[in-house]
Amino acid sequence: MTSEALPGVSLTFAPRGSEAEPLRTDVAAFLGRLRRGPVGAPVRVESWNDVVGAFGPPPSSSSRGDTLDGAFATPYALRGFFENGGRTAWVLRVSGPAATARARWTVGDTSGFPRARYQVVATSPGTWANGGHIAIRYQASTVAGPPTVSVQVTVPGEVPESFPGLPLAELVERLTESRLIRLVPDGPPPPPGRPGPISLSWNLTLAGGTDSVPTRGEYEDAVAVQAELPEPALVAMPDLGTDLAGSAHTAVVLELLRSVDASHDRLAVLDVPPRLASADEAVDWVGSLAATGDSRLLGCAAVYHPALRTPDGHGLRTVPASGHVLGVIARLDGERGAHHTPANAVILEAVDLADEFPEPQQARLFEAGVDLVRCTRGRGLIVWGGRTLSAEPRTRHIAHRRLVHLLVRAIRRVAAPLVFDVNSSELRLTLVRAITSVLLSAFRAGALAGARAEQAFRVVCDDTNNPPEQDPGQLVCEIEVAPAVPMEFIRLRLVLGQDRGLEVIEA
Structure with a gap:
């Protein structure tokens, strides 16, 4: 974009690049309800302003009472x-x-217009555009x-838009430049040759938009889309506990964990459903997930509780902790x-906890695998735990998993x-x-243990794991890593196969 600042001087602002970077581990995916925006299509955002531009400002509790606490x-x-x-x-x-x-x-028979009738349509489904006013001159x-x-x-709650002097x-x-509306031809061309008046005005009101609560199927579709994105390394579904309950909620959580x-x-960072108010109910819910008995699956998720109280411009709102923790x-x-x-x-931009649990209840939550958010004197709100839902040491710690x-x-x-590439000694050497x-690089960053690199990891890709009788279209590479903190060793098995691509297996 170029803007004239002084005669003969112009400033050019190049937009920041937004290409995906699959190697990053700080990118999050959020699946949930928003005021507007495309449904089921992933949108990459790099700031809160990007979120508001793509999905609109969040609903205000002052405009619709306190019923939105926990929704949206x-x-x-x-x-x-x-933040x-x-x-x-x-x-x-x-x-x-x-x-x-x-x-x-x-439009009628006003000459010059390509069509005699149009539909002015909101850019996405929902009630957000109802009552929007379109003034056309x-x-x-x-x-x-x-x-x-x-x-x-x-449109109520949105920044007004103006498009002056558009050729017919x-x-x-x-109007495809608008964040709020699109113009769709909806009629034949007007009769030719009739001169129109000097000026005309139309005042239109948008109506007919509706919202509905997502079902299990819509959430599972979103989980499938998320799984195809190469960049996110963190996942949250803040509205899931409000929108679904019982077996439907559990089924979506397990589907997410299987994809992860x-x-x-x-x-995946999960929230205790807001309808489960007591510590006992939260423990029972975690137990329903742990009943799968699959430590690998449980090692894909961490639960943070309780919810937070955050400012929303008109007071305080209860918000699940997952977004702040991510x-x-x-x-x-x-x-x-x-x-x-x-x-x-420390957690920023939250002022209180939605629930305070006595110490015995905190201990019960902790023993069940729930990571607590606590309020401490002198520091405020802090994250008090870094464990997954798994009870096995190999998959128990978030730092280990990440x-x-x-x-x-x-x-x-x-x-x-x-x-x-052809399975050969040259390929093995290149891979190693x-x-x-x-x-x-991980060792130099302090992620691995040992005083020397050979103490921190080992890579084996030779005749011991690739014997001569093995399929020549397959190559196996075994990797052993010692994390810097006192946790279990990491063992990865890498299989390159010309018929099935690249497969990484955690041993």
């Missing part, structure tokens, strides 16, 4: 993510069947040029690395280009050197 939590979770140091997120708006607000605009041709139309769009033939195309487990490169994890990732635990870190995620992402990057360079 995703925008507030996103704001907490960015706590998050830099990049992918957002998927989840919605049930919903109608889009619209208004009919009849037509000005006939003058000595200054051909006929033009000026459009003003005013370019109306539909030019299959990728080996991301962590922001803390992302902040520490940038400051110290993915291998650092989020425990004992180190695995970092290694898997880095190894995929260096190994994927070698998939179709590439993986060793990744592990050396």
